[in-house]
Amino acid sequence: MSNIPETGRTQRVQIRLVVIQILVFSLLLTLGGRLWYLQIRNGQEYTDEAKNNHVQQVVQPAVRGSILDARGVPLADNETRLVVSASRTELLKMKDDGVGVLTRLAAVLHMEPKDVLDKVRLCDAKTPQPCWNGSPYQPIPVTDEATTQQALQIHERAEDFPGITAEPTAVRRYAAPGKANTSQVLGYLSPVTDEELTKAQDTDSPYLRSDQVGRSGLERTYDKELRGKAGVTRYEVDNLGRVIGQAQNDEAEPGASVITSIDARVQAVAEYELNGAMEAARKEMDRNTNELYKADSGAVVVMEAKTGRVVAMASLPTYDPNSWVGGISAKDYAKLTGKKSNFPLLNRAIQGTAAPGSIFKVISSTAAVNAGYPFDGNYPCPSSYSIGNQTFKNFESQGYGDITIGRALEVSCDTVYYGLAHKEWEKDGGNKPKKNPNDWFYKTAHQFGLGKETGIDLPNEVSGRVPDRQWKQDFYDANKDAWCKQGKKDGTYVEKIAYEGCAEGYKMRAGDSVNYSIGQGDTLVTPIQMATIYAAISNGGTLYDPTVGKAIVSGDGKTVQEIKPQAHGKLPFTGDTRDKIDQALAGVATQGSAAWRFGGWPQDKIPMHAKTGTAEVYGKQTTSWFATYTKDYSIVMTISQGGTGSGASGPAVRNIYNALYGLDPSGNQDPKKALLPQPQKGLPTIRSDGSIVAPKIKPYAPQRPADDTQTLALAGTPGRRD
């Protein structure tokens, strides 16, 4: 063929036609190239995107694991409630968007149609509560309190209720077995927040919109284990969200159960006795303020001495964890967290701090021995001790002459410790401290684990405080401006203190040191710290991390992961010193400041060791401390504004021991009545289906003393400080 123009067609047209052809084919080539780029080079990326596009997930939440006591009694578990839910996708298929169905449903449930419609609508910026803020593909719960009758009606008339289901669903329950409510230890749940949702998105345990998250206590510490893994069914949907096929199905894995070392029976006793002690204290007159004791809060810890496991832990005031289930009302929330609430959510066993008073003296005694003062040496115990023009009283207001450190512990002689601490203070340079002072009394407190968390498996433990030189300096730096502004030389007590603080608040003065040696002043300790220390004295010196969790049993019961006791330190004394302190503390219970509380105690069978403490708090009534141990247990109780150690806490602690060992008030042991004469060693039996055998539990029946000896003893010892 030829391109030679046969007619009048010119070269110009001919060239232009070639240009058009080239243009046309470059356009087609561009398309081909782009097509290759999208489909071959980047194909995978778009394939993934297409997948996300058309798959929607429906989640079956995993059943949260239970929290059990050491014998398998559930402290927190789930109860089955009949939950009526509506499927939005089904409802939207109807002509009236399901309004008719929901109205009929409201009639069956005896609810207002508007309430039902509101619950089923989706939340957005303009929609106020109630509304559903979960996935629209998820069945939306209308009520969790349906009766069997109502559920049956819905099932039988299924054709009247398309998209409505009435199914038994697990809801959290805090059963308080035998009235052991254990609130602060168990913690509580509340719905996951948007922030947590995004934060956990790419971790190995992402949250679901419908998830409840442990907010405190064991629920929080073991949240990941308890939560389990939700099942996910993936549906293929079209652009309007209509289901066109099922893609994948992951079965839900129920959450693991946490077996704790708590014994519900002992817990019930501890809670009852703590409350009893506080109520009793409120009837006592405080001779210093001439008011009844307020006993505003208190805590008790029962710990296995050889492992650090917590057998019971109670904190007052308390609350009912069930009030969080299904969403807490604003009123309840205010009651739990408001200024007037006295903060029942606080676990005062690990979050409450106070000066320790004389129960600190085991630390001072060890410090003295380590500083070179023989335990059995003779130290003067006058009725008061003077430094310059300051006089430090022996709170017993009694002189014992020259006594050993052991005897000083027994009778809680303050002046012995004043003398020792003062001497050490002078050795360290006094008001002009040496470069590297020994600071035996402060160093030893740190070695006993004070000033830092014990590491218990409960969240938000506080560390307390050892008021050493470093702290003094830091505290001064933080406060000097305020002090110097407020301080007046001849003003009120507070102004004078501020004046002194401004002048030399960074200084470790002699007064600070001697006050510190008897556990008064700026020292702060938690009950769990003291329980750990007294347990360590009992077990020969090992400081265990206190634990509540004992084992984690997977949902199917097939794997059991034990939580082994772990030590975080050794007490800084030789076996000899320990034995002597041990002996002295036994003496406290038999002939010292706590003896009047342990009348009739079978000391030969169950050697009891105790130390009382009464801590001064500026502007408040004294804090009662009572720290005790046997060879198996250590019990520490404290009552804020509760009076003296033995006075306020003594009977309660003894009653807990009585229950543990099966003793009657006069000291006769009945092994059958003993709740836990030895710590629970093994784990409860786990059945092959994963459920855990739980024994029946009887509520605590407190024994009242058969005779009036205790009441008499109380009356007969007025004004006892320790």
Place this chain on the structure above:
Amino acid sequence: MAGFSVSRYAPERSTWGKIVARDSVVRRLDWPLLGSAVALSFVGSLLIWSATRGRDSLTHGDPYYFLFRHVLNTGIGLALMIGTVWLGHRTLRGAVPFLYGISILLILAVLTPLGATVNGAHAWIIIGGGFSLQPSEFIKITIILGMAMLLAARVDAGDQLHPDHRSVAKALGLALVPMAIIMLMPDLGSVMVMAVVVLGVLLASGASNRWIFGLLGTGTAGALAVWQLGLLDDYQIARFAAFANPALDPAGVGYNTNQARIAIGSGGLTGTGLFQGSQTTGQFVPEQQTDFVFTVAGEELGFVGAGLIIALLGVVLWRACRIARETTELYGTIVAAGIIAWFAFQSFENIGMTLGIMPVAGLPLPFVSYGGSSMFAVWVAVGLLQSIRVQRPITA
């Protein structure tokens, strides 16, 4: 040898003999062109079927509704092509004033209450019974024929080597009137195609370079002015903005482009298989049977199938280019070039927008997209190409 081909002296032949005779119209048709066009329509019917069989709201419950209509449209289109060949493009030259008048009336009718608005463009006349007419599809043919008539008249008569300024100006005026009316609809896509057609026609006519570059310059300046003066509707600006950056608003304006690109991208080499595409089955791409039909090919037939569509369009355009080059008269050349510009640009714009390299404009893919008006228009155009070919002198 040549003498036998002169029918006057040949003995009477049977009908079949006439059809298969070496010099018959049927033998002289451009079969690769026809075959590719039919193949494109066939592929189109499968893609439309796949895209619509689940769209109950559109099909009134009949999954074959669109398939059947597309095949019917193709049949009518083939008949229109045969009619056009039978009439011949030269005959149609005489009818141009009449056709032009009818077309102008139709597009004016769209602006009256007879017209209907679809997707922001007031470009349809609803006939009733589910049928509607888009006159801007037919006006493209009228413009091509009319411009070719004006430009080629004196050249083909041998008076001039190239069309003079007067003819060019007249031809431009002929094109600008309907373009201005369509701009009012506003059907920007069609106006863009017409502008390219005008350019192609002028190029092929041999009009002076001054006209070509002058028009290009005016077009650019005009586009800028339209943009600056805000003569475009919001939906048109939105389409352009989303074209520049689809991530801007993936749920809104960028949705179409984004979903289209996902559909095509996920097809890979061989695609998911017909009826198997999740993007198509899930109806994530809007207008998938019409403007976005290429996405069905991309997803379900993959690079192989989508590439085949481009290749078939390439064959159509290649044959059209040959016809334009080989015809002996300027009139035929101009008509063919106009059709080439039309098909090429409309295909490029349509496929380009699904691939995200062109802004979204409501233009169907020739032969493949569902839509009667477009289908009839392109088949008439194929008829014109065939007519130009069969009426050229046999040179072999």
